[in-house]
Amino acid sequence: MKGPALGIHRQSTQAAPRAGGASLRALVWAAAWVVALAVAAAIGYAVGARQAEGAGRALLRAEELRTAALAEELRIAERAQADLRARLEEVGARAARELDRRVEREQQFLGFQRGVASLAPGAVLGQGSAFDEALRAALGLAPPEGSAGALAKESVEAREARERAEREQAFLDDAADRARRFNALLRVHGVFGLDLVEAGLARERGWGPVVFRTLDGDGRLAGSLSAEALHLSGSRTGRTLTIALLAGKETAGGEERPFAGGERRIALRHVDPVPFAEAFPELFDDGELASPVDDGRWSLPLVRLKLNELLAEAVAGERHRVSFLGGVLGDELRDLALEVHDQEGRVQRLLFADRARLSLEGNLALLDLFDGSSSRGDVQAPFLDGRLRIALPRVDARRWRDAGLPGLSAPPGDS
Numbered sequence: 001m002k003g004p005a006l007g008i009h010r011q012s013t014q015a016a017p018r019a020g021g022a023s024l025r026a027l028v029w030a031a032a033w034v035v036a037l038a039v040a041a042a043i044g045y046a047v048g049a050r051q052a053e054g055a056g057r058a059l060l061r062a063e064e065l066r067t068a069a070l071a072e073e074l075r076i077a078e079r080a081q082a083d084l085r086a087r088l089e090e091v092g093a094r095a096a097r098e099l100d101r102r103v104e105r106e107q108q109f110l111g112f113q114r115g116v117a118s119l120a121p122g123a124v125l126g127q128g129s130a131f132d133e134a135l136r137a138a139l140g141l142a143p144p145e146g147s148a149g150a151l152a153k154e155s156v157e158a159r160e161a162r163e164r165a166e167r168e169q170a171f172l173d174d175a176a177d178r179a180r181r182f183n184a185l186l187r188v189h190g191v192f193g194l195d196l197v198e199a200g201l202a203r204e205r206g207w208g209p210v211v212f213r214t215l216d217g218d219g220r221l222a223g224s225l226s227a228e229a230l231h232l233s234g235s236r237t238g239r240t241l242t243i244a245l246l247a248g249k250e251t252a253g254g255e256e257r258p259f260a261g262g263e264r265r266i267a268l269r270h271v272d273p274v275p276f277a278e279a280f281p282e283l284f285d286d287g288e289l290a291s292p293v294d295d296g297r298w299s300l301p302l303v304r305l306k307l308n309e310l311l312a313e314a315v316a317g318e319r320h321r322v323s324f325l326g327g328v329l330g331d332e333l334r335d336l337a338l339e340v341h342d343q344e345g346r347v348q349r350l351l352f353a354d355r356a357r358l359s360l361e362g363n364l365a366l367l368d369l370f371d372g373s374s375s376r377g378d379v380q381a382p383f384l385d386g387r388l389r390i391a392l393p394r395v396d397a398r399r400w401r402d403a404g405l406p407g408l409s410a411p412p413g414d415s
Contacts, residue, residue, distance in 0.1 A: 175199040178207070181279060189271040192219065193373070193381030194243075205285055206231045210245070214252070217379050223252030225264065225382075232283040234273020235326060240335055241271040242354050242371070252384060259386070265371030266382040269324070269337045269352030294327025294334065297411040303328065306403045307358075310365070314392050318342065320367075323350075331407040332357055336369065350375040351388065358407040365392040365400055 179199040186194060198211040208229040216222045227248030234241045243266040249258045277284055294300070304325045311320045319341040326335020333356040340349045353372030360366070367390040373382045401408050 171201070174202065178202065178280070182276075185275055185279065186268075186271075188275075189241075189268070190375070191268055191271065191373075191380040193217075193222075193379055194266070197224075200230070202282060204282060206283060208246075212245075214381060215379075216381065217376050219379070222381070223250060225250050227259075227264070230283065231285055232273070232276055232280070233285070234271075234277065235335060239270055239272055240326070240352070240354075241268045241273045241276060242266065243268070250385065257385065264386050265354050266386070267335070267352050267354035267372045268380060269350065269373070269375070295329050298328040298406060299412070300325050300327065303333075303405060306405060310395070310400055310403060310405075311392070313395070318348070319345075320351075320390060328406050329355075333406060336372075338369075348376070353383075353388070358405055360395075360397050360400060360408065363394055363397055365395045365397075366390070367392070 175198065179196045182196045182199065186192075186196075193215050195213040195215065196210065197213055198209070200208045200210045206229045208227065210227055210230045212225040214222045214225060225245060225248060227245035229246040231244040231246070232241065233244065245259065245264040245266075247259070247262055248264065249256050250264065251257075304322050308322050311322070314320070321339045321341065322336065323339050324335065324337035325333060328334065334354070336353045336356045338351040338353075339347050340351060342348050351369060351372065351374055353369035355370050357368045357370070358366070359368070369383065369388040369390070371383075371386055372388065373380045374388070375381075403409075404412065
């Protein structure tokens with residue numbers, strides 16, 4: 001028993017030193033690694049510190065260079081400012097010397113003038129003498145107050161102002177007189193819906209600018225018409241006067257509307273144009289009264305008869321009858337006068353148009369009146385916006401087309 005046990009114990013005691021040696025070597029290696037890491041860290045710190053120190057020095061050097069550059073720029077600017085100040089002082093001194101020389105020359109000149117003026121008795125400079133006034137005029141100065149020159153200048157200005165006021169008053173008086181005579185002729189012919197307020201300037205052809213007031217059937221203000229120019233045309237045969245307003249606008253109900261196409265025409269029927277032509281010949285462009293416009297392609301009595309037959313077939317409401325037709329130009333009826341009757345046949349009002357046009361929309365017949373006026377009793381008023389439409393519903397459209405009327409069919413000679 002002792003032999004084997006002792007052998008085991010010896011092996012154990014021999015293995016123990018070997019294990020202890022291995023542990024010691026491991027510790028030594030670990031310590032070496034720690035030392036190596038510490039040395040590496042120290043070296044890295046030292047290198048970083050040196051790099052940081054180098055960067056700081058570079059920044060400091062750059063800042064020093066920039067400060068030096070700014071300082072140099074400041075010195076340059078200060079030198080430029082000093083040079084400029086010196087030049088300004090030199091220019092100021094030169095100007096002062098020049099001013100002193102001018103003052104001295106003017107004083108010498110005035111002394112010379114005083115010496116010359118003293119040669120004439122009572123000719124003392126500055127006391128309203130003729131020489132003083134001439135001298136002041138030569139120097140561009142105003143004459144002394146109370147002197148002959150001042151009084152003459154005041155009299156010239158006063159005369160010019162008086163003449164200007166007289167011209168303006170004459171213009172106003174002439175415009176008021178023409179407006180008064182124009183309105184008187186309108187009233188004589190029963191036109192109370194128009195009132196000329198401003199007649200403007202009487203030119204070689206026409207008046208302008210002009211302003212009309214428009215009145216309703218009760219004589220109350222309904223609106224106004226203003227235009228740059230006023231012209232007239234008329235027809236002796238048709239006893240029609242047409243007022244032509246150019247480049248204007250109409251005001252009604254607080255709204256302003258420019259003239260369609262730049263012109264507004266108002267046809268006044270039963271107005272003799274002859275008195276207007278005699279009183280105001282400059283208002284008629286051609287210098288004479290125009291005859292009714294007609295191209296001769298239609299029979300006016302036949303057109304009027306056919307149109308009245310169709311108008312009499314209106315199913316309800318007011319009845320219309322053409323009382324006068326001045327002519328036909330193209331597809332338009334010209335110088336047209338219509339009577340408006342109630343259902344009992346009594347005349348309610350009269351319609352006058354410089355031109356009219358017929359058209360059909362299905363079974364609706366339309367008669368559009370342009371540039372005309374409406375008369376009720378003794379009052380005539382222009383169409384609102386220069387247009388009035390008469391609509392006849394439920395008509396026989398074929399019968400209207402076959403009637404041979406302008407705008408709905410061709411002229412008889414063209415069919």
